[in-house]
Amino acid sequence: MSSRPPLSRRRALRILAAGVSIPLGVLALRRVRGQPQPVQWHGEALGAVAHMTLWHPDPGVAKRAMLRMQAEIARLEAVFSLHRPESELSRLNRDGRIGTPSRDLFDVFDQSRRIAEASGGAFDPTIQPLWRLYAETARSGAAPDPARLAAALRAVDHTRVSASRRAIRFDRPGMSASLNGIAQGYVTDRITDLLGNEGFENAVIELGETRALGHAPDGTAFTIGLVDPLQPHRTSRSVALADASLSVSGGYGLRFGDASRHHIFDPKTGISANRLAQVAVIAPRATLADGLSTAIYVAGESAAPALLAGHASTRAILTRADGTVLQL
Amino acid sequence: MLTATADTRGMAPRARRAPPRRDRRGFAAALRALLCLALCLLVAPGAATAQGDEAGPAPLLDRLTPNRIEVIYPGTTRLEMVEDDGPVAAAAYRGDEMVGYVFSTLDVLRAPGYSSTPFDVVAGVTLEGRITGALVLFHAEPYLLNDAPRTARLVQFLHAMEGGEARLGAETGLPPSFVAGATISARAMRNAVQEGARMVLRYRTEEIVVTEPTIDMINFKPRSPEELVADGGLVNAQITNRALQAAMRKAGLGDLLPEVPMTGGPDETYVDFVAGYANPPMIGRNGTGLEPYDTLINGMPEGTMGIFVATLGGVYDHRGTRFNNLSNDFRFDRVSITQGPRSYSFAKQDVIFTRGKVADILVLPADSGFDPMKPWRAELHAAALRPDGTRAPFVLASLDYTLPPGYILMPEPEPAPVWLEPWVEGQRDIAILLVALVALTGILALQGPLTRRRRLHRWVRNGFLAFTLVWIGWIASAQLSIVHLVNYLKAPFVDLSLAFYLAEPLIVILSIYTAISLVLLGRGVFCGWLCPFGALQELLAQAARALRLPQWNPSERLQRVLWNGKYLSLAVILVLIVIAPGAAMVAEEVEPFKTAITAKFVRGLPYVIYAVALLLIGLFTERAFCRFLCPLGGALAILDRLHLVDLLKRRPECGNPCHLCERSCPVRAIESSGKIIMAECFQCLDCQVEYYDDRRCPPLAKLRKRKEREQRQPAAAPAQAAKLGGNFA
Incomplete structure (x- = not known):
């Protein structure tokens, strides 16, 4: 168009009108579509009750995404489930060795090793022999026999795990890993990352651990209730969570017989840790939050500042046995 | 009639007679x-x-x-x-x-x-x-x-x-x-x-999970023997005196008398006998009561099986008294069980007796070889008395038994894979998309006849674009994006299950169609017809042209540089995915698809402003985003080099001396030499409309004018016409 007409007033108005009509059309379209709608899923992941809430303007998109995430959770169950005899972790526990582990299993062992080292062994992924012992003796309601406890303790040592991309191996007989919690943190992270990658911007993922993707659609942080450790059927406080993870460790979850025997063991003594009533850790990723909360719960209040300092953007809410609360 | 009250707090019981009441x-x-x-x-x-x-x-x-x-x-x-x-x-x-x-x-x-x-x-x-x-x-x-x-x-x-x-x-x-x-x-x-x-x-x-057909040891409801006979849990033989005599005749003992004498007429019941497999609580516990059943299940070695037999009426019963006799070796000789070649008879110590009724459990040890899932037969024996006082045994009743399916828990059928659900649920959407893709295939295959008709082409083209934008994009949210491509590219390196990819039926179908069309015809099939954001831009551009908004396009040289923008954005994303996945997610936002199509502009303001800005630019430079920035377009354009078929027709005059198509191409994919750069072509077919237009395409127009002249002057030079006509092929 070599002979372009001069910019007449009429032409300028037309351009202006076209320029304004697109934003107006967009506004109209937004109005038609309304706000993001929450779509929820309730189910089970790694033996724990699981929830996901996704917000998306198109519920169909969120529903399909949910299905795809279920497919991924099912795949990860086949890696980490202790209830499935054919899961990778069960095979490793049974044979003491597994060749060419999946990337997922290796990653979790790798992260476990780091947190175990950082916490001086307060967090230990190889706690499973203790767990089994307590679960067996819990039927009678009594404390485990000291000799058997000592035997189980000998098989608990995170430094005796060699994990590489080629194989994961226990160096002592009788060892087994639970990856309890940290695997759930990993699944939580994995699903949250996938959803973020799919373009979701507001989601709360609770797959054993809690992670918030973005913030609530109204722009505020998500509010997550913390269980009152002294009265586990009610919540004591709430935590604001946006683009972060929350992991809560407390002995009130699963108990063996009496209240002092629960599922979080001190790997050094083989006895359930009872220094603190509850530890809640907020960290960018669920795997980290999980490892740290267990480590602090076992190691106690004094170890918390150093553990938190070693990891960026982490904080913790500790509840002492007497109910007093310490925020770090 | 009130009887008593009692203090239940452990004090001495204190009985009190209450006044009598009726109701x-x-x-x-x-x-x-x-x-x-x-x-x-x-x-x-x-x-x-x-x-x-x-x-x-x-x-x-x-x-x-x-x-x-x-x-x-x-x-x-x-x-x-x-x-x-x-x-x-x-x-x-x-x-x-x-x-x-x-x-x-x-x-x-x-x-x-x-x-x-x-x-x-x-x-x-x-x-x-x-x-x-x-x-x-x-x-x-x-x-x-x-x-x-x-x-x-x-x-x-x-x-x-x-x-x-x-x-x-x-x-x-x-x-x-x-x-x-x-x-x-x-x-x-x-x-x-x-x-x-x-x-x-x-x-x-307790969650009951069975992996193979298993006898139901869980469910229990109180049932009477009649109800159990009705549902097949028990089999029953009501032997009348007449039937007894028939059985004796059959055994050749017709002229003898039964050991236990008959009473009453020929239709009087001689014995009413039932039998069944005792282990399911529905049969065993209902048949015998709590304690005998508990003895079978908890008081015997693991795997012990029991046959429930009972006599409900008649003068005869399945017990008799001889099982108490040492002379008879304590044989419980009125009942025997047969299964295939095996036959089981019992002695007193093999029987769990029930107090208060003539109902017993015959115990079969775990190693007896009895299979409760297979049919078996219970035989009730009786005897006739010979004149010399000896007993002549015969079979009084023979009951065939098969454990009914209602007593067998079947394993849950394998759950359908997760990804199947959206395919079943989305049948309607899948059908719509398939019809649309068939229509598109038809459009491309019949592009000759279509593009000969300028107005029809415009309607078909705009209709399809509207469908792509509104249905594929806004309704079905099936906008193919660089995220999908990246997921597919990553598939060999990450452990995602196939289900993860298959759960989006429309995306899967579109991806496959795009891949095939890319290999056959080039990138334009997706970019020009199936991309909702592309459709949005093109429809807005048409509106802009209708409003005579000024159009700006870069020079051929500048455009060659700008075209590389999409390869650059693709490269940045691919590199970031390897070195910084988090940053790659931000980089993928160069696509406004999520904002404009899947989220329908319900997103944060920066995203909306970005998408609107791209649309505004598109008003003045058609499909500017597609041509210069789209990473998915970049990826498809690279692969476009492989395409096998060129359907777009050209003439020798194209580019020299004629530049009609070059100027009519809305995205300037035709060089001044007349060559179509297929990597930049959106297959809109506008050039083909010109190609067939004998009023606009100069060689055709020339031919048409000559023909018209020939009609007026029939003796024109035919050789020239033949030469031009050859170019139609």
Whole structure:
């Protein structure tokens, strides 16, 4: 168009009108579509009750995404489930060795090793022999026999795990890993990352651990209730969570017989840790939050500042046995 | 007829004779009054007829007054019947929390005590399997009726069950012998409470998972023998005197007399015999009662099997007395079991006898080779007496038995894979998309006839673009994006299951169609026809042209540079995915697809402004984003080099001297040499419309004019026409 007409007033108005009509059309379209709608899923992941809430303007998109995430959770169950005899972790526990582990299993062992080292062994992924012992003796309601406890303790040592991309191996007989919690943190992270990658911007993922993707659609942080450790059927406080993870460790979850025997063991003594009533850790990723909360719960209040300092953007809410609360 | 009340707090029982009452309402009123003083109990045998008749007991909740509930489950604020197929029970709530179950032994077990009339004891059980309390509502136990001290002791005994385990035979606070003189009744009630509690709980708390067909050892409902015969759980032979004689004749003993003489006429029942597999509680427990069945299941080695046999009537029975005789080696010789080649006969020690009825369990050890899932036969034997006094045995009845399918738990069918669901649910959407893709294939295949008709082409083109934008984009949210491509590229390196990809049917179908069309025709099929954001831009550009907005396009040289923008954005994303996945997610936002299509502009303001800016630019430079920035377009354009077929037609005159198509191409994909750069072509077919337009395409126009001239002057040079015509091919 070599002979372009001069910019007449009429032409300028037309351009202006076209320029304004697109934003107006967009506004109209937004109005038609309304706000993001929450779509929820309730189910089970790694033996724990699981929830996901996704917000998306198109519920169909969120529903399909949910299905795809279920497919991924099912795949990860086949890696980490202790209830499935054919899961990778069960095979490793049974044979003491597994060749060419999946990337997922290796990653979790790798992260476990780091947190175990950082916490001086307060967090230990190889706690499973203790767990089994307590679960067996819990039927009678009594404390485990000291000799058997000592035997189980000998098989608990995170430094005796060699994990590489080629194989994961226990160096002592009788060892087994639970990856309890940290695997759930990993699944939580994995699903949250996938959803973020799919373009979701507001989601709360609770797959054993809690992670918030973005913030609530109204722009505020998500509010997550913390269980009152002294009265586990009610919540004591709430935590604001946006683009972060929350992991809560407390002995009130699963108990063996009496209240002092629960599922979080001190790997050094083989006895359930009872220094603190509850530890809640907020960290960018669920795997980290999980490892740290267990480590602090076992190691106690004094170890918390150093553990938190070693990891960026982490904080913790500790509840002492007497109910007093310490925020770090 | 009130019998007794008792203080249940462990003080000396204090019997009191209450004034006689006729109706149940008065009974309940009295109950309330007395319970207010202490936890007291009234036993009303007068209610027996109401509960023992065929209509079955009244609904559980109607039998439970608040005071009764307070005794059997203290602290309960609300009861709610559980609506499932399990043993009848009501869920007990404290506030909003469900804490346990309340049930009646009459509903759950219909267990009799010393009397054959089943008693009714109501009880509660916590979710942890502890009994919370038990209260007898009705009984017909002969040694308890009208015996106030004993009844008081029974009440105390049942009350002392609180805190005990829900397990048959578990220790209770007081032993059954505490109810002196009615120990059997007390034990029967205790057992019924324990077993009932376990059943109520087990059905609802234990997940029954079977991996292969398994005999149902869980489900239980009270059933009469007649009901069991009706559902096949038992087989039955009613032998009349006539049938007995027929059987004897068949055995060649027709002129002898049976060992046990007949009574009555030929149609009188001689024996009414039933048999069945005893291990399912529905058969064994209903047939024999709690204790004999418990002996079979818990008192025998693992894997022990039992055959239930019973005589319901007649003068003859399956037991006889000879099994008590040493001379007969204690043989239980009136019944034998056959399965295939194996035949089983029994002795006294192989039989679990039931007290009070002629019903027994014949024990088959685990290693007997008996397979309860396969058919078997029970034979009832009798004997005729020869004149010399010797016995001539014969088969009186032969019953073929197969455990009905209702008693076998089948494994859950393999659940359909997760990804299948959206394919089934999305059938309608899938069908719409497939129809659209078939239509698009048709458009591309028949592009010659289509592009000969300028107006039709415009309608078809704009119609399809509108469909792509509104349906594929906004309604079905099936905008293919760089995220999908990246996921597919990453697939070999990450452990995502196939299901993860397959769960988006429309995306899968579009991806496959795009891949095929890319190999055959080039990138334009997706970018020009199936990309909703592309469609949005093109439709807006057409509106802009209709409004005569000024259009700007870069020079050929500048455009060659700008085209590389999309390769750059693709490269940045691919590199970031490897080195910084988090940053790659930000980089992927260069696509406004999520904002404009999937989220329909319901997103943060920066995203919306970005998308609107791209659309505004598109008003003046058609598809600027597609041509210069789109990473997905970049990826497709790279692969476009592989395409196999060129359908777009050209003439030798194209580019030299004619530049018509070059200028009419909305995205300037035609070089001044006349060559179409397929990597930049959106297959809009506009150039083909020009190609066939004999008023605009100069060579055609020339030919048309010549033809018109020829029509006026028929003797024109045909050679020239032939040469031009050859270019049509």
